[in-house]
Amino acid sequence: MSKCRIPLGPFHPLLEEAEFFNIKVEGEKVVDIEMETGWMHRGHEKISETRTFTQSIFLVERICGICSTSHPFACVNAIEDIDNVEIPERAKYIRVLIGELERIHSHLLWVGLAGHFIGYDTLWMWAWKYREPILQLSEKITGNRNHYAMMRVGGVGRDFDNSLIPEINPVLDMLEKKMVMLAGAVNDDPVLKSRLKGVGILTKEDAINYCANGPTARASGYDIDVRRDDPTAYEVVDVKVIVTQNGDVFDKAVVRVLEIIESCHIIKQCLKAFEKVQGPIINKVKEISPGEGIGRYEAPRGEVFHYIRSDGTNRPVRHKVRAPSFSNIPTYKASCIGIPLADALITLASVDPCYCCTERSLKVFDTKGRRLEESLLKLSREKTKKIRKNFYADGVSPLERIFEL
Amino acid sequence: MSLYNKIIKKSIWVFHASASPCNNCDIEILDLITPGYDIERFGIKLVGSVRHADVLLVTGIVSHKVAPRIKQLYEQAPKPVFVVGIGTCTIGGATFKQSYNRAGAPLDKIIPVNAFIPGCPPKPEAMIDGIVKLLGTLK
Structure with missing residues (x-):
């Protein structure tokens, strides 16, 4: 059968960000996918070298609007790693609180968009309806709906107002109840089940070979979570890592829905602790000594990694960012090939790709199209x-x- | 034009193009059409093709790779089309001001712009307000 090429993007109504997929099909079967990125490149790493350490935190926050506390979290971890800065206990709880609020709204966003991709717009509207109270809570706690600007080197920038606790608890209870309801509804729906079960399977071996991380790896039975394995603030709370075995799109959805419920539990632990743990929220850091630092954090999509080299001035000499989607996106090579075209999109979307996070480097071509x-x-x-x-x-x-x- | 303006006020179809933003303005735009804000009650609807659109929403600093595409999108749109730049990035580049990959700033150096909505990201209320103010200029 002759091969046919289907271009998807870069400005496509289904894709919120600009990216380009070149899908090759034989009949209805996908035989190859090529991806072209680079539409979102803004040159963070270079700009970061011209900014001070504190300004860099605000810059990396704008790498991605959805993981807008994961990048600063990893960035401050990297800067603190240079001088082994200890942060106060209350600051740890505040960091965990913001991180988990972000995880909830990011996962709800994915659940909604996944529903949209398979033509289940009701699910989209419902998921985003429950996302709205979380954004409003974030606004109350931090002052902004998405870019929180809470992280600082040595602690956090703003204290948590204890009088907000009675407002947050009912929202979490509501969300937990609705998520249990949503999980039940998804489980009972035969259409959703037949649409998602056994589609786009990523085996455990492939997940390890492609260095998948985050929910993508955990859905394939690969037990990996930075929050538990290498905690920098998460040692103060109990984290239950959710792992499922099948690796299909259905399991990836299940992992995310269960993680929302788990995040609610973690936030409740934090709220309990806020009443007892008082004190400073930041250890002032005056100087960063020359050296290298590595920061890791479990973003909603997987492990985000920051590397910072300092020469003793107030600016980083080198700031390297590696986002989770960078290693998650190529798993489509293992999961997408050989499946029907109608299932390809939801499989591509199942890793929760974030192209803004991924596009960190630029290839330079001359006028004749040769790589420089x-x-x-x-x-x-x-x-x-x-x-x-x-x-x-x-x-x-x-x-x-x-x-x- | 007056009849057109009278009709368009009641049903605005919007196309959204992301020109290297940080994603945040985009998800806030999507937030507008979900039950929290529900702008479909004003007749505002996101459409899949720019050929159907009355308003073109552009977010982000326009990078060198996206700039020709944005120009192409503007040329494909049926005229009159209203271009709205969402977010501070389209105005002054925000934190990416020194970026080497910034094609032209502000956005109106690349395509004509009718309104800018500042903010990082602008709140959904601000976006609704911006669109309403834009429609207020129509006679």
Whole structure:
């Protein structure tokens, strides 16, 4: 059968962000998918080098609007890692609270969009209806619906107002009840079940081979969670990691719905602690000494990783960001090939891809379409060769002569 | 034009193009059509193609890769089309002001713009207010 090519994007009504998929099909079967990204590249890592450490936190917050506390969380972890800064206990609870609120609204967003993708708009509207009170809570606690600006090096920027506790508890109770109801409704619906069960299976071996992380890996039975494995603030609360075994789209949805309920439990632990734990919310950090730091945090989509190198000034020399979607998106190579075209979109969306997070690097092409990185390497090698000729008559260095013998 | 303006006020079809934003304005736009704000009660609806749209919403700093596409989208839209820049990024670039991948700023250097809605991200109420003010200018 002849192959047919279906372009999807970059400005497509289904895709909230601009990205381009080149789907090759044989009949109805997907045989290959090529992806083109780069529409969202803004050059954070370069801008970060011109900003102070505190300003960098606000910059990385704007890497992605949905994980807008995960990146600052990992960033402050990396900066604190350079000097081994300890943060006050109340600050830890506030960080956990904001992180879990964000996880709830991000997962609800995915549940809604997944419903939209399979033509189940009722689910979309319901999920986003329950997301709204969470955003309003965030606004009450932090002052903004999405970009919270709470993280600082050594603690948090704003204290939690204890008088908000009676307002937050009923919302969490409501959400928990509705999520149990939603999980039941999804389980009872034969259409949803036949639409999602056994679709786009990612096996455990593939999840490990493609370095999947977050809910994508956990749905495939790969027990990995930074909140439990390498906690930086989460040691103050109990975290139950949710793992399912099948690796299909249905299990990915189940993991996310159960994680929302688990996040509600974690927030309740924090609220209980706020009444007892008082005191400072920030340890003032005056200087960052030269060195390297690594920060990890379990974002709603998986592990986000920040690397910061400091030379003792108030600016990072190098700031490297690796978002979870970077390793999650390529899993479509394992899960999407060979399935019908109608199932391809929900499988592509099942990893909760975030292209704003992913697009961190830029390839430079010249006018003839050649990649400049390779020619830069060539230039560099040629220069070494040229210099070598000036030093050694036969063009062979003493080092090479040793290895020849 | 007056008949057109009279009709368009009651049913505005909106196309949303994300030109390298941080995603936040986009999810706030989607928030508008969900039960929390429900702008469909005003006849405002998100459509799938720019050829059906009366209003083009653009978010984000326009990167070099997206800029030709945004121009193309504007050319494809049936005229008159109203362009609304959502978020501070379209006005001054916000925190990405020094970005090397910023094609033109503000947005009206690339395509003509009718209204800007500032904020990072603008609240959904602010977006509704912006659209209502834009419609107020129609005679």
